[in-house]
Amino acid sequence: MLQQVEVRSPLGALLTLPLGDTSSGIYIKEVGGLDPVKATLVTSSFAGEDGEQYHTMRREPRDVTLKLGLEPDYAVTTVRGLRAQLYNYFMTGAPVNLRFYESDGLIVQIDGRVETCTAPQFTQEPEMEVSIHCFKPDLLEMGNVGVNGTTVSSDTSIQIDYEGSVETGINFKLLVDRDMSDFTIYHSPADGSLRTLEFSAALVNGDVVEINTSKGNKYVTLNHAGGQSGILRAVSPQSNWIELQPGPNQFRVYTTSAGVPWQMTYLPRHGAL
Numbered sequence: 001m002l003q004q005v006e007v008r009s010p011l012g013a014l015l016t017l018p019l020g021d022t023s024s025g026i027y028i029k030e031v032g033g034l035d036p037v038k039a040t041l042v043t044s045s046f047a048g049e050d051g052e053q054y055h056t057m058r059r060e061p062r063d064v065t066l067k068l069g070l071e072p073d074y075a076v077t078t079v080r081g082l083r084a085q086l087y088n089y090f091m092t093g094a095p096v097n098l099r100f101y102e103s104d105g106l107i108v109q110i111d112g113r114v115e116t117c118t119a120p121q122f123t124q125e126p127e128m129e130v131s132i133h134c135f136k137p138d139l140l141e142m143g144n145v146g147v148n149g150t151t152v153s154s155d156t157s158i159q160i161d162y163e164g165s166v167e168t169g170i171n172f173k174l175l176v177d178r179d180m181s182d183f184t185i186y187h188s189p190a191d192g193s194l195r196t197l198e199f200s201a202a203l204v205n206g207d208v209v210e211i212n213t214s215k216g217n218k219y220v221t222l223n224h225a226g227g228q229s230g231i232l233r234a235v236s237p238q239s240n241w242i243e244l245q246p247g248p249n250q251f252r253v254y255t256t257s258a259g260v261p262w263q264m265t266y267l268p269r270h271g272a273l
Contacts, residue, residue, distance in 0.1 A: 002273065004101040005031065005066070007089050015089055017068075025072045025082050029127065032065035034100070034273040037137045059166075059271070062134040064098060064112065070119075070126040079126045083119050090117045090130045098132065100139070100273060108139035108270055138166060138269040146265050147251075151183060153258040157250040164268035167243040169214030174253070175261045176207040183255045185211075189245035197242055201234035213241040214267075 005028060007015040017028050038060045043052035070082045089096060092114050099109045112134035119128040141164075149158055151174075162168070174183060182200040189195075199209065201222070208223040209231070218241055222231040244266055253262055 001103040002031065002034075002100060003103050006099040006101070008097040008099070009089050010095050013088060015086075022069070022071050025070065025077060026086065027069045027071065028066065029069045030065075030067035032067075033063050033132075034139075036272045037062050059137050062110065062112075062137040063115070064110065064132045064134060066128075066130045066132070068128045068130070070128065082126075083128065086119075086128055086130075087117070090114050090128070092117055096132060099142075102273065106270075107142050108273070109142065110134050110139050111136075138271065139273060141268040141270070144171075144265040144267050146263065148261070148263050149251075149253065151253045151255040151258055151260040151262065153254065153256055155252070157186070157188070157252040160244060160249045160251050162244040162246055162249055162266070162268065164244075164270055165246055166269045166271040167245050168266050168269045169212065169218075169241070169243050170264055170266045171214070172211045173263045174209040175263065176203045176209065177205055177260060178257060179204050180255060180257055180260065183253055183260070185242060186250075186252045186254060187240070187242045187244075188250040190247035190249070191245070195240035195242055197239040198236040199234050200236070201231060211235075213243060 003019055005017045005019075007017070015026075017026065019028055021027060039057050040060060041057045042055045044055065045052050068086065070079050072078050072082050094114050095111065096114055097109060097111050099107060101107050112132040114130060115133040116131040117128065119126070147158075147160060172185065180203050182198070184199070185197040187195045187197075197211070199211075203209065204224075206225075210219075210221045210223070212219050220230065220232045220235055221228050
């Protein structure tokens with residue numbers, strides 16, 4: 001259950017809105033846009049075949065709406081004063097960061113820009129309605145989750161229980177402590193499918209290979225002798241850009257020379273609250 005909404009301006013100003021609390025004169029009447037967003041499905045049809053063939057999909061941007069009640073203490077402020085206070089956060093076109101606090105301890109955030117802000121002045125129950133257009137639909141948890149391990153020369157995997165509701169990319173680092181020439185990341189989500197990422201290049205003790213599979217920010221770099229360079233060519237073209245899926249994920253890093261340490265981080269993402 002939603003307990004609190006926080007609004008942050010680009011300058012760091014904070015507006016805290018606990019649900020059911022009217023003491024500040026500004027209170028939440030309604031929050032919208034926290035359901036799963038619409039998905040656009042890409043399909044094609046073929047002559048002589050019924051239906052369509054599914055190819056891919058993408059989720060549309062998110063529009064978060066806030067309906068805020070205005071209930072001033074006239075000894076210290078007015079309705080106009082409360083509107084002016086809110087305009088500091090919700091002027092149309094302004095960037096804004098929203099954080100949502102759930103009763104189970106989950107905290108997520110999303111960035112957007114104010115699309116509309118209306119506050120009728122001639123009404124018996126003053127209120128403000130705000131629509132915030134979020135270009136990326138996912139609600140992000142506040143920090144990365146870290147996993148450490150070592151490479152194996154067998155089929156022994158570790159299980160990563162991913163608690164997000166939509167897939168997320170990983171940031172993987174291999175901390176090379178001996179000369180080696182290749183490694184393979186194996187990933188099997190809850191549906192039982194197998195995804196692999198194969199890396200092949202000459203590595204020496206002290207090198208660090210970093211692979212980021214996040215959509216819109218994919219890269220492969222090599223830190224060698226104090227310098228960093230791109231090394232995407234070392235990843236096989238047939239490789240999968242591994243993304244954790246909701247639920248249990250089996251994960252292992254295979255090398256013929258086992259015991260090379262690795263680190264992985266990921267940011268849990270949620271498609272709805």
